[in-house]
Amino acid sequence: MTYYFWIVDNLTYFGLLLLVFCAVALAVYGIYYLFLKPNPTEERLERLVPHGDAGTHVKPKLLDDNDSGFVTRVTQPINELIAPRSGDIAKRSRLRLIQAGYRSKHSYQYFFTAKVLLALLLPVLYLAATAFHAFSLVRILLVVLLLVIGFGLPDSIVGIISRSRQKRITKALPDALDLMVICVEAGLGLDMTFKRVGDEIRPICSDLSDEFALTNLEVRAGKNRADCFKNMSLRTGVPEINNLMTILVQTNRFGTSLAKALRVHSDAMRIKRRQIAEEVAAKSTVKLIFPLVCFIFPAIFVVLIGPGVIRIIKVLFPAMGG
Incomplete structure (x- = not known):
């Protein structure tokens, strides 16, 4: 009820x-x-299209599959x-x-x-x-x-x-630069270097590998290299990639040694990574203040002062009450 x-x-x-x-x-x-x-038009075309020898029906595509x-x-x-x-x-x-x-x-x-x-x-x-x-x-x-x-x-x-994608690319970029230096010093051209580095770096960072592969395809399609490098910089949005593409454009324009420029840039990136790690380590002491004050110090105070407070309450309060 x-x-x-x-x-x-x-x-x-x-x-x-x-x-x-x-x-x-x-x-x-x-x-x-x-x-x-x-x-209705597609259904009518389906009825008009004959069946193949194997009995399969070929459907006319009026729209793109995508x-x-x-x-x-x-x-x-x-x-x-x-x-x-x-x-x-x-x-x-x-x-x-x-x-x-x-x-x-x-x-x-x-x-x-x-x-x-x-x-x-x-x-x-x-x-x-x-x-x-x-x-x-x-x-x-x-x-x-x-x-x-x-x-x-x-x-x-x-x-x-x-x-998150930019962090992954930034983390894998120094290894990719080392591979580029090895490929260039071994005699590979820049196009093959991009292809080889993209293949080798895929297990570490598939995002960076895809960017290298896409840039290589643009260059092979006949697009201006400077535009291809600029597009890669825009697609990633990583400042280190922008610096690398600027170096590649300048070496291609002025005819300087590509291997030496890549090696210098790789060393500079490793120094920058070490400086960032040191900066994060220096900030950790400041960040630990709030967990210490809010969580750890109260527990320590309870453990240290708690027994004394309980004893004071048991001894003094009855005496004060007479």
């Missing part, structure tokens, strides 16, 4: 949940009907309606995605769609969870705050991934 009255009291809540479920189901069905329904995926076909309308296609915002967003390792032509589309969906989803979920509360200024401010958080969350995630 108790459960019956509980269900009756919360009937409005269950009705609202049912309406939300029906709305989501209709939205999913609408997305499927609008973007994933079979193309454009016919579920996620792409769902996010493309949102991207076309809202996402900026040009300008500084679009360029910076694409550059951040490339620096994070997302080079696909659909990455910007997925990224901006995620920003829009999160900006709408978080406030809607909050409003659904607090549907029975009266509207107030606090609720409005929370909705605006969740909208801003949802819109900026993909940027934060991409920034974290990009910084």
